Ligand SMILES: Nc1ncnc2c1ncn2[C@@H]1O[C@H](COP(=O)(O)OP(=O)(O)O)[C@@H](O)[C@H]1O
């Protein structure tokens with residue numbers, strides 16, 4: 374896996390927009406198996422914020438909540454643009470591996486599935502060989518409150 378891109382977002386909104394744009398690219402990919410996005414980063418780094426934007430980019434309207442107390446949330450969706458190969462009904466799995474790691478390997482078989490795993494570093498044994506990895510962090514680790522910039526490093 375190699376580093377593809379390093380971005381800085383200046384607000385939660387920007388992180389959402391970044392993830393939204395990434396989701397639209399993901400929808401255009403042709404794959405034989407599921408696509409998995411792994412998110413790493415401390416509490417408050419912006420993983421769920423990213424997940425919200427990502428879901429919106431897929432065309433999912435439902436409100437996204439932090440699933441830390443829920444192991445997994447499943448959303449059926451239809452690709453928003455007719456030109457995308459993934460035009461049929463697809464399934465988005467939003468997983469949080471912080472406390473317990475659900476065995477999601479079963480869902481990796483179908484190319485109708487898109488999985489986003491928060492705390493993917495805690496679920497390494499279930500990760501496929503190829504996946505999209507994002508590491509989020511606050512680049513200004515000071516005591517200053519209300520800081521809203523985040524570094525996002527993308528590996529694939
Ligand atoms: N640039 C940014 N990107 C993402 N979240 C940000 C950013 N700046 C501030 N925030 C805030 O940080 C918090 C991130 O929370 P959340 O996305 O739930 O993190 P995690 O899922 O990693 O614990 C939210 O309150 C969000 O509004």
Ligand SMILES: [Mg+2]
Pocket residue numbers: 420421439440441491
């Ligand atoms: Mg979270």
